[in-house]
Amino acid sequence: MAYRLFEGKDHASIYQKYRFTPPDELINIIIQNLDKKKGKPHVLAVDLGCGTGQNTRLLGPHFQAVEGIDISESQLEEAKGVPGYPNITYRKGSAEDLPFPDGSVDLLTAASAAHWFDQSRFLAEACRVLKPGGCVALLGYSCFFPRLHYQDCGERLNQICEEVKQVMLPYTSNQVAVAFSKLEELYSAIPFPDKERIEGLQSNSSTSVRNLIGYIESISSFQAYKKKDPQRAENLLLHTQNRFLEEMGVMSPDTEMKQELEYYCVLASKPL
Numbered sequence: 001m002a003y004r005l006f007e008g009k010d011h012a013s014i015y016q017k018y019r020f021t022p023p024d025e026l027i028n029i030i031i032q033n034l035d036k037k038k039g040k041p042h043v044l045a046v047d048l049g050c051g052t053g054q055n056t057r058l059l060g061p062h063f064q065a066v067e068g069i070d071i072s073e074s075q076l077e078e079a080k081g082v083p084g085y086p087n088i089t090y091r092k093g094s095a096e097d098l099p100f101p102d103g104s105v106d107l108l109t110a111a112s113a114a115h116w117f118d119q120s121r122f123l124a125e126a127c128r129v130l131k132p133g134g135c136v137a138l139l140g141y142s143c144f145f146p147r148l149h150y151q152d153c154g155e156r157l158n159q160i161c162e163e164v165k166q167v168m169l170p171y172t173s174n175q176v177a178v179a180f181s182k183l184e185e186l187y188s189a190i191p192f193p194d195k196e197r198i199e200g201l202q203s204n205s206s207t208s209v210r211n212l213i214g215y216i217e218s219i220s221s222f223q224a225y226k227k228k229d230p231q232r233a234e235n236l237l238l239h240t241q242n243r244f245l246e247e248m249g250v251m252s253p254d255t256e257m258k259q260e261l262e263y264y265c266v267l268a269s270k271p272l
């Protein structure tokens with residue numbers, strides 16, 4: 001069964017605007033791993049569950065060609081709308097039935113997406129399409145919210161996020177717990193002996209109150225809540241924004257704060 005929680009056009013446009021981009025440091029680790037295990041040339045990378053292409057675009061400079069694959073047409077439309085990436089193409093498809101010949105792919109990635117895949121069918125396809133020495137990199141972060149810092153009120157802002165999370169929990173798919181387990185079961189099931197799990201990669205950046213509210217809106221649990229009770233969901237966003245501004249003692253939702261997010265990555269390579 002495919003999980004279809006990312007189909008809406010509005011959801012896709014929010015996704016494109018507000019979702020996090022993985023840190024360069026993590027992309028460098030993935031590329032260095034591919035260099036070590038398979039070596040150059042880096043011909044084809046495939047980003048599964050590419051969504052609106054945040055991770056796909058980071059792979060562009062490292063490969064002759066990159067393909068983003070997703071089951072959601074709306075997400076793909078948003079990805080295709082981002083100009084300036086001539087070697088990246090997007091197509092509709094599923095991680096369990098990949099449109100590539102045997103032994104043709106150098107790198108398979110999935111960013112915040114592998115928890116939605118059918119584990120055994122995805123792994124069978126990964127084994128089939130990867131070149132010998134080709135690598136899998138499954139990355140993500142293991143919490144709903146980044147840690148926020150703003151003057152002396154960071155802890156209170158984090159507490160507000162915790163309360164928002166509690167409201168969304170009843171609308172949260174069990175698959176999200178799979179992501180938050182850092183893909184433990186999927187990692188164990190990877191049939192390649194050469195595999196490792198990297199944890200604790202810190203990404204530090206800034207965000208505004210407006211962007212944080214946009215991020216909340218992009219979360220699949222929030223979308224499920226909104227489907228059930230649109231008015232309450234809308235109020236939650238408004239109320240959360242007001243609480244943030246009040247705690248921070250500012251008027252503008254464009255006020256910036258620091259955010260910290262911890263990434264993990266499952267890395268594996270097909271035997272030579």
Ligand SMILES: C[S@@+](CC[C@H](N)C(=O)[O-])C[C@H]1O[C@@H](n2cnc3c(N)ncnc32)[C@H](O)[C@@H]1O
Nearest residue numbers: 006049050051070071072094095111112113116
């Ligand atoms: C949480 S989003 C992540 C999007 C993007 N990779 C990112 O980092 O922002 C998960 C994406 O996986 C896609 N997806 C879910 N199940 C899939 C499957 N079986 N095959 C391909 N894509 C899938 C969804 O449509 C959605 O766009």
